[in-house]
Amino acid sequence: MSSSDATDRHDGIDMEHQRVLALLKRYGWNATSFQVLEPGYSYWFDGDDACVAYVDTGHAWVVAGAPIAPYERIAQVSERFEAHAAASGRRLCFFATEQRMLDAAPVKGLSIGEQPVWDPRRWEEGVRESRSLREQLRRARAKGVTVREVSPAELKDPAHPLRAGVDRLMERWLRSRRMAPMGFLVQLSPYAWADERRSFVAERNGEVVAFLSAVPVYARNGWFVQHLLRDKKAPNGTAELLVDGVMRAAAAEGRSYLTLGLAPLAGEVAGWLRAARLVGTPLYDFEGLRAFKARLRPHAWDRIHLAWPARHGSPLPVYDALTAFAQGSLARFGVATLLRRPQLLVWLVTVLLVPWTVLLALPANAHRFPSPLVQWGWVLFDVGLTVGLFSLVRRWRTWLATLLGSVIAGDACLTLLEALLYNVPRARGLGDWLILGVAVLAPSVVAVLLFWARHHPTLEPT
Template sequence: MDTEHLRVLELLKRHGWNATSFQVLEPGYSYWFDGEDACVAYVDTGKAWVVAGAPIASHERLAEVSERFEVHAASAGRRLCFFATEQRMLDAAPLRGLAIGEQPVWDPRRWEQSVRESRSLREQLRRARAKGLRVREVSPAELKDPTHPVRAGVDRLMEHWLVSRRMAPMGFLVQLSPYAWAEERRSFVAERDGEVVAFLSAVPVYARNGWLVQHLLRDGQAPNGTAESLVDAVMRAAAAEGRSYLTLGLAPLAGDVAGWLRAARVVGMPLYDFEGLRAFKARLRPHAWDRIHLAWPARHASHLPLYDALTAFARGSLARFGLATLLRRPLPLVRLLAVLLVPWTVLLALPANAHRFPSPLVQWGWVFFDVGLTVGLFSLIRRWRSGLATLLASLITGDACLTLLEALLYNLPRARGPGDWLVMAVAVLAPTTAAVLLFWARRHPALVPA
């Protein structure tokens, strides 16, 4: 532990009120200290400084520290925003805010009553026990020893979890780092037949006498009720220690958010199950829901803070993150290309496009080829077969090469305007993209849905 992180930890133990405050000890953060009793943890995206939560300071100093840090950011030529702040921060400092979701909150001392009042929750816990699931707290020593069976089981869970994600790994407040500062954490495993099938890691929220459940990982073969059993264990452990606060963290885009964010929630469902996450947390009967905000100085344009926050999660580049996400799940784009191939084939067959081909024979040859290709792609999407994927990828590669040759030798000399250039570009780039995606999926079968 270096001196800087120890200094941050000491401030957290005094002023760590924000639910995500402990996470600023993880890799990737820079720190700005304001005297001996305040600190701001942030990431630099290149254009902006994105603060993780609120400044680590007493409530009385939040406004002062925020304003001083804004001046510091401006002097460095950076925009500024605060991600995952609570109403307390907006009340204390002159900032604009945008609700980005809700965070469920429990008083662990009332958990037993919640279980008694929820038949469905009791049934989930009963099912897990009936399937032989056992939950226990694990020590830091078990997790820090790379050779320990528990550590090996958690490593396996993390590997499977990362592969199963629809999006590329993100940074900022969603890093997967359950072994960092293990002595300060509380960790639990769910085991069945001696195998680790689920894992929970909670970190302290010092100034609120509580915990944040940071990681909750579950194997796909774990019995029903496994996640609920882990939450039950951490709740009871917190209650036994007299903790008065526990949260499972942000349910993004949940609750009363702006209309365009609700639209983003719908559009983003193929990549992130917003509704499913909130529904799971709601089934655990939280005692309250706290609104979580993105906050920024009033002088900044309202659209820039959201862009900056997304860039922080994308580890500095939204374009690179988008490409990495695409390569993790190539079939959705292949499906889109297959759908678009239908109107494209119809357009190729129209007499008005006969001039784009050397002869009617070539035109109808391409039409029938694309019809067969469309049938093959939809068959592959419905049920993945490696042999068919290889065949289609090879055919589409040939398609791209022949189309490029025809474009250079026949279409290019006859091009008369932007429309002709656009048709040539689409004709070459679409099959090239499809071939690359199919070959990528063929070489990485773990990325293809079973």
Template sequence: MDTEHARVLELLKRHGWNATSFQVLEPGYSYWFDGEDACVAYVDTGRAWVVAGAPIGPHERLAEVAARFEAHAARSGRRLCFFATEQRMLDAAPLKGMAIGEQPVWDPRRWEQGVRESRSLREQLRRARAKGVRVREVSAAELKDPAHPVRAGVDGLMERWLVSRRMAPMGFLVQLSPYTWAEERRSFVAEWNGEVVAFLSAVPVYARNGWLVQHLLRGGKAPNGTSELLVDAAMRAAAAEGRGYVTLGLAPLAGEVAGWLRAARVMGTPLYDFEGLRAFKARLRPHAWDRIHLAWPERHAPHLPLYDALTAFARGSLARFGLATLLRQPRPLVQLLAVLLVPWTVLLALPANAHRFPSPLVQWGWVLFDVGLTVGLFSLLRRWRSGLATLLATLITGDACVTLLEALLYNLPRARGPGDWLVMAVAVLAPATAAGLLFWARRHPALEPA
């Protein structure tokens, strides 16, 4: 442990109140210390400093430390925002705030009562146990040894889980880092038929005598109820130690958020299951929901802090993150291809476009061919089959070749302006691009059946 991280850990053990406070020990953070009793952990996006939660220090000094850090950021030519702050930060400091979601909170000493009162939760736990799922706490030594079977099992689970994600890996407060500071964590595995099928890692929230469940990973083979069984084990362990606070962390965009954030929640569903995540946490019967905020100094426009926070999660470039996400998950691209093929086919069938074909027979041949492709693509999206993807890619390749030949021999000599050139370009390039996409996606691991 280096001196700087040792100093941060010592401050966390005295003043780490925010649910996310322990995560500032993970890679990628810079630290600004204010005297001997306070510090701020942040990431630098190049234009802004994005703080992970609130400053770490005595409650009575939050406003002072935030103001001094804001002045430091201004002198350094950086904007400033505080991501995932709780209400007491807004009460303590003159900051603007915007709700970005809610996080569920439990008193683990009341967990057993909640289980008794929830028939659905008891049933999920019963199902997992009946299937033979066994949950146990694992030591830091087991996780830190790359040759240990438990470590190998968790590594394999994480690899499969990452492949299944719709978005590219993110940074900042959502890093997958269960082995860092393993001695301070509490970790549990669920094993089924001798295999690790789920994993839970909790980190301390020192000043609240509690835990944040930072990682909860479930593999595709895990029987129903496995995740609930892991949470049950963690809650009972916390209760046995007399802890009074456990949270499963932020449910993004949940609860009362601004209208445009609610719209983002709906539009973002293909990439992130906002509703599903909140529903899972709600089924565990939390005792309260704490509202979580994005906060920023009054001198900043309200749209900039959200952009800066998203840039921090994207590891510095939203454009690069978006491209990586598209390449990681081909299904939205195939879906876009299928949707665009519908209006294209309608345009081909219009009488106004008859002059683009050697004869009506050729025109309707193309129309029928594209109708068949559309049906095939939507069938592929309902249930991905690599064989069907290969067949469609081969047919579209033939489409591109024949279209190029027709364009050179028939359309090119008859072209009369930019409109004709544009139609020819789209007619040739679109199927060529689509064929390349399908050949690439046909055996993509994110699309293979579990």
């Protein structure tokens, strides 16, 4: 047994990657199995026929999928790796496992979403039966979009015009993301192991407007579409046309399995995960992603799980998995995301405005206003402001941000005036001063935030 870090700068490590690749070609069944060849993973080998790929968060080892091993060895390898993690002072979880591992190993599982699956050989049949899909393909072709497979040589050469076009597309795509860049199973690495990948581009007037990269799922005679990037200016139907291209190429080779990967928090998930899906919508378009995949008429939906050793009942696996995606620090990732997208702060303020408005309306707070008329005037004002802000965060419009910012700036001035003339002379305890401080400072901060946010890129669909 051995454990070592995966990098690309040492000759011995290259041999290690070749060893992992050889195991993948024999036992790589998990849809995301090929991704363990990318930078950032450590490997633990159990004999000559088993490997576990994981990242170390500092407190836990988060495994990418299931162990790469014969099915009959998965339980044994999992238990041995669990013992190795415990001896190293690390918790353990397995992210993006399928039902197969839950059946094979002594682990508990939490459903984290669904993964659409196609048999590419039946794709043409689905296109014929779907009028809406045919219309999307027609729209893209009518706008001059063409799709072609590109060779590894085109992508590996940094000076090649096609590579430059894909680089520009990736740069635009990354700028449009709502969240800071993540690692683990969602890092953007379309040039790694290019000879093993299948890559397709959608072009219009000589410009790359979309890109697709598929990696092999060796043990299932199929492909996993790891990257599907579309320029926001690409014509409608461009993404569908790319998927059509990869499906037809897979069918021509007799492939029997293809997936577009996880639709997170889709399908039957725990109630608290459904709540997380709702709260997290400003960060990630969960419903939109699943709807796009569903429009492509998958032949099945596979449940995807977060798994951990059965003897442990802790909720920490969820935290550990999120930390892996955040590349070590959820706090740092959160700050980076907020700085990247100030509109998210606007969304947070909008949510907090709801309980604040309720508090203002309570009879117990009537003494904080010169009269009931003033109290209900502020309550109605905040209700209208809440509606306007929710409309803004749902669909960002610069003119609306400017209008609301101006209105809230006026709110700040009136609140300060009322505070000086009425509330300050009557303030008695710490609670009064805290409420007064929030009432005066909050609108000023929100006004500044809105004027700042309007000059930054708006939120684009994930």
